[in-house]
Each structure stands twice: as C-alpha cells, then as structure tokens.
Amino acid sequence: MGIKVGIIGCGSITKLRHAPEYTANPFVDEIVFYDRNPERSEALAEMFGGTVVQNVDELLTDSTIDVISDCSSNESHHIFSTKALLNGKHVLCEKPISLTIEHAREILDAQKQSGKKLMVDHNQRFTRAHQKAKEIIQREELGKVLTFSTTFGHSGPEQWGINKTNSTWFFQKERSGLGVAGDLGIHKVDLIHYLLDDEIEQVSAFQGALDKVNENNEPIEVCDNIVSSLKTKKGRLGTAAFSWTYYGEEDNSTIIYCEKGILKIYHSDEHQLEVITKDGEKVQYKLENIQTNNNQTNSGVIDAFIESIRLDQQPLVTGEDALLALKVILGIIEAAETSKVITI
Ligand SMILES: NC(=O)c1ccc[n+]([C@@H]2O[C@H](COP(=O)([O-])OP(=O)(O)OC[C@H]3O[C@@H](n4cnc5c(N)ncnc54)[C@H](O)[C@@H]3O)[C@@H](O)[C@H]2O)c1
DSSP: OOEEEEEEOOSHHIIIIIHHHHHHOTTEEEEEEEOSSHHHHHHHHHHHOOEEOSSHHHHHTOTTOOEEEEOSOGGGHHHHHHHHHHTTOEEEEOSSSOSSHHHHHHHHHHHHHHOOOEEEOOGGGGSHHHHHHHHHHHTTBTBSEEEEEEEEEOSOGGGTSSSOSTTOGGGOHHHHOSHHIIIIIHHHHHHHHHHHTOOEEEEEEEEEOOSOBOTTSOBOSSOSEEEEEEEETTOOEEEEEEESOOOSSOBOOEEEEETTEEEEESSSSSOSEEEEETTSOEEEEOOOOOOBTTBOOOOSHHHHHHHHHHTTOOOSSOHHHHHHHHHHHHHHHHHHHHTSOEEO
C-alpha cells in the first residue's frame, strides 16, 4: 500500500512544489486537498488528480491518511500541524514553523508525544550548490570559515501568492507576522546554520517598510526590507540582507569567506558555485539553477520527507532546526525594533 497524503492550503506553494513533487514520488498513491476556498482545492484535484474535502477535520480524522503537508498561511501552522501530529499523522510544515516560540514549542511537543515525523520546509539546504558548498566547508578544503554574507530578495509576495494583489496575507501583521524576515530571511538563517554547522548567537539590525503598500495604499504593517549583522557561537561574523523590493532580478546569493579562499554560491547564473582560492585559482561548478518564483524544479524536500518516513529516519530538517531559525529571526526583528544587540 502506498502513502496517502493530505494537503492543507491550496495556494502557490502547493501548486508549484508540494502537489507536483508528491505526484512524482513513486511511494505516494493519493492526495487529498483541503482549502477554505473550495475552488482552490478543486482546481488542484483536477490538475494533479486526487480528491477534496470540505473541512479540515475530515482530513485530520481520516485514518487512511498517513501524511499531512501544512501549506496554510503562517498564523495557522501551529494549529494544523499540532492537531495533525496528535492525530497520528507525519507532518511536513511550511516555514516559518510559527510566529512565536510558544507556538513552535506546541508543535515540537506534539511531535514528541506522537512519535511521528515532523519536517519543516527549509528547502535551501537541498539545492545542489548548497550541498556541494557544505561538502567543501565540512572537509575544510578552504580551511576554516571566517566570515559570510547572505542575501535573499525578490520583487515581493504579491507577485507570488495565489491572491495576486496588495491585500495579500503576506503584508498583514497578524498573519505574516515577521514580514520579509520570516518569509525570505528564515531560509538563509537555516542555511547558514546548516552550511557552517554553527548557530547565530548575536544580532543587530535595521528594518523598514520602504516601498510596499497595502490595498488602501498605506505602508504595509511588516518590514519589506531588513539588514542585519550576525555573530555565531563559533565566532564567525556575517551580514544578511532580506528584501521584497529587488525589482528586476532575484538575488539568492551567499558568499562564504574562509582562511584559504572564497565560496560564491548563486552569484553567477552560469556557475552556481565558484571557488576562488587565495593563490588565484578559480573552480567553477555548473550545477543547477536554484528554484525561484520563475524557475520551479523539484526541490527534493518531498522526496526526503517521504524517505524519512519509509526508512524511519530523522528528517533532514527537524522541528528543533526550525525553532532555532525562528528564534534568530525574532531576535533580528527585536534588534531592529529596539536598536540593540540581541543575544539569541
Ligand atoms: N518553502 C518555501 O520556499 C516557501 C515558498 C513560499 C511559501 N511558503 C510558505 O507556504 C505557506 C503558504 O504560502 P503560499 O505562498 O502557498 O500562500 P498562498 O496565499 O498562495 O496560499 C495559501 C493558501 O492557504 C489557504 N489557507 C490559509 N489559511 C487557511 C486556513 N486557516 N484554513 C484553510 N485554508 C487556509 C488559503 O486559502 C490559500 O489558498 C506559507 O507559510 C509560506 O510562508 C514557503
């Protein structure tokens, strides 16, 4: 018998990643879609094959469903993911895991209580250039990491979300919570933790709602830009910039500066990883373009999640990893709001 999956929330991330990747996974038999806007679940059931339910409890109490993808908006993750785990489902929760540490802990506690798998969709870890960079850093091919700089910016979620208007939930404080920091920044925080095998410990930051406006033409309630300086537990220093106002071209790049050279990741379209050594040697890797709003290829996340269930292994991104990334993002926002250096 194959695996039966329920998906909560049938917006862009479900349409572009979860539904196609479950469909392509050979161990998944069936998908059941749920959205509080039924026309969205029906459209995806038609597009990918599958059935729909009219309310979330039908999914959560269906004993034939093994797995839930929680693709609802940020403020609901702790409600759906907690319930799904306590109902005996394995859960792949979208990022950010939640908007508060307390809510993240509810999900983590439910995971412990149920013994089911919980993975959070920090998909940056899975891209080929990030995997290769991790290998080089781990082997200390360029010596130890000293400093880093990371950026994630595009033209904004009102171009991405299913509801392509300025009334998007991404711009609302009570639903998006953390603005661009929770939307894009949290990806890079998790990536830095992963690549460097380290944790960000101290942060300072500036933020602003510089350009985005809501449906009433007022500045949005959350930050559309945030920049930060970071210090890790192992003493590495870094800078980070996260933006919803990079009009014209997305920037998804990271540079890692080591004792014997530099790793440039997603700087050039042609060579997704470039290694430049102290003595001037340059090695360029042609791997694969990163998934962007305009380039949706298999992220590898769903396959890894299904594999962790089948082989009964710890998922590659745990609830604890996601909580750690959330704590750093909350720290960055607090630093920006208080103009203080925050220790995570
Ligand atoms: N991992 C990634 O790279 C990535 C990329 C984009 C979005 N996301 C995350 O995925 C989640 C969904 O984002 P999206 O871009 O698909 O948003 P979206 O606005 O396109 O879609 C969200 C869908 O969820 C439904 N929904 C929201 N709350 C619900 C509720 N309480 N009950 C029932 N349905 C509900 C909405 O009706 C909508 O159809 C967010 O948490 C977002 O941060 C992750």
